[in-house]
Amino acid sequence: MSKVKIIDKKSQKAVIFERELLTRIRSSFIVNLIYSFQDSDNLYLVMDFLKGGDLRYHICKNQYITEEQTKFFLACLIIGLEYIHSYDLIHRDIKPENLLMDSKGYLRITDFGISSIYQKNKKNAYDTSGTPGYMAPEVITGNNHCKVVDFFAMGIIGFELMMGERPYKGKTRKEIKEKMMKYQVEISEEDIPIGWSVEAANFFNKLLIREPENRLGYNGINEIKNNAWFADINFKELYKKKLKSPYKPIWEENFDKK
Numbered sequence: 506m507s508k509v510k511i512i513d514k515k516s517q518k519a520v521i522f523e524r525e526l527l528t529r530i531r532s533s534f535i536v537n538l539i540y541s542f543q544d545s546d547n548l549y550l551v552m553d554f555l556k557g558g559d560l561r562y563h564i565c566k567n568q569y570i571t572e573e574q575t576k577f578f579l580a581c582l583i584i585g586l587e588y589i590h591s592y593d594l595i596h597r598d599i600k601p602e603n604l605l606m607d608s609k610g611y612l613r614i615t616d617f618g619i620s621s622i623y624q625k626n627k628k629n630a631y632d633t634s635g636t637p638g639y640m641a642p643e644v645i646t647g648n649n650h651c652k653v654v655d656f657f658a659m660g661i662i663g664f665e666l667m668m669g670e671r672p673y674k675g676k677t678r679k680e681i682k683e684k685m686m687k688y689q690v691e692i693s694e695e696d697i698p699i700g701w702s703v704e705a706a707n708f709f710n711k712l713l714i715r716e717p718e719n720r721l722g723y724n725g726i727n728e729i730k731n732n733a734w735f736a737d738i739n740f741k742e743l744y745k746k747k748l749k750s751p752y753k754p755i756w757e758e759n760f761d762k763k
Contacts (some may be wrong), residue, residue: 506548519618524550526617530592533746534585536605536615555613557606557754564601564666572701574752575666578604580738581612582659587726589614590652593623599658600639601665610750623651637678638671642715645682656722656729660712664692667701672713689715708734 511520527538527550540551560578564570570578582604589596596603596614603616619634635644641657643650664672672690675681690713692706711721711732722729730740742748 506550508543508546508548511548516618520548523617523620524548526594526620530589530594532585532588534581534588534611534613536613552615553613555605555607555615557608557610559602560604560606560612560662561601563606563752563754569669570666571751572667572705574750575663575705576734576738577610577748577751578612578666579659579663580735580740580743582614582662583726583729584740584744585612585614586652586655586659587730589620590655590726593652594620595623595650595652596620596655597644598635598639599655599662600636601662604662606754608754609746610753611746637675637681638673640681641717642685643717645678645685651717653717653720653723656712656720657717660709663705663709664690664713667698667705667709668692668696685715689713702734704732704734708732 506520511517524538524541528541531537536555537553538550539553542549542551582599586596586599594617596617598616598619599614603614604612605615606612637645639658639661641650641654644654661671673681673684675684691710694703694706697703697706708721712729714720717723721732729735739748
């Protein structure tokens with residue numbers, strides 16, 4: 506990372522925070538920091554090498570991701586979020602570009618640059634960083650927020666993989682915010698695509714509830730793990746990476762050369 510560019514973007518605090526954070530956490534479901542150093546011009550973060558590419562690339566490449574594959578991906582994301590939330594850390598930028606795939610098809614969370622430490626009595630309404638298409642309503646409207654913003658983003662990803670588009674679309678943050686405030690998105694039974702279950706639709710709907718206190722996961726991540734949609738997922742075996750992924754990337758081609 507160029508020091509000049511970091512200073513120009515006024516990103517010094519974010520870079521320092523991410524580096525210090527990554528020295529304290531380590532999981533096989535996040536992209537870990539191995540080593541860091543600097544010279545007169547650049548900062549260097551040596552990270553885990555994930556040769557499977559990011560989820561966005563695979564979405565664009567395949568056009569269609571199955572329900573089975575989606576369930577596995579989100580189960581990996583749940584374990585990653587369970588780990589970082591145990592440190593009272595809110596990622597705040599969960600999106601396909603920040604989910605990298607290893608050679609076996611397991612996802613890991615990366616890019617903690619705009620993460621924050623959740624403090625129950627601390628106001629964080631001013632802190633509205635993130636990617637608009639995946640922001641929770643309480644973030645995009647400048648209200649206090651907690652860990653469940655990451656669950657809302659997971660719901661957006663699930664909806665996107667199921668329906669082929671995000672629920673709240675817009676060219677600007679303002680457009681997305683206006684649509685989000687205008688209506689509560691919900692996948693009805695008649696809208697469920699062929700090959701997808703009612704349980705999947707119900708799961709995504711519960712994650713996308715606008716009021717955080719009514720959102721699935723507000724009372725703890727076990728609410729999510731125990732959802733009917735994950736009845737056939739053994740999270741203990743998944744944690745040990747003993748389950749076979751229904752999607753295996755071709756690692757020789759894991760990014761768009763354009």
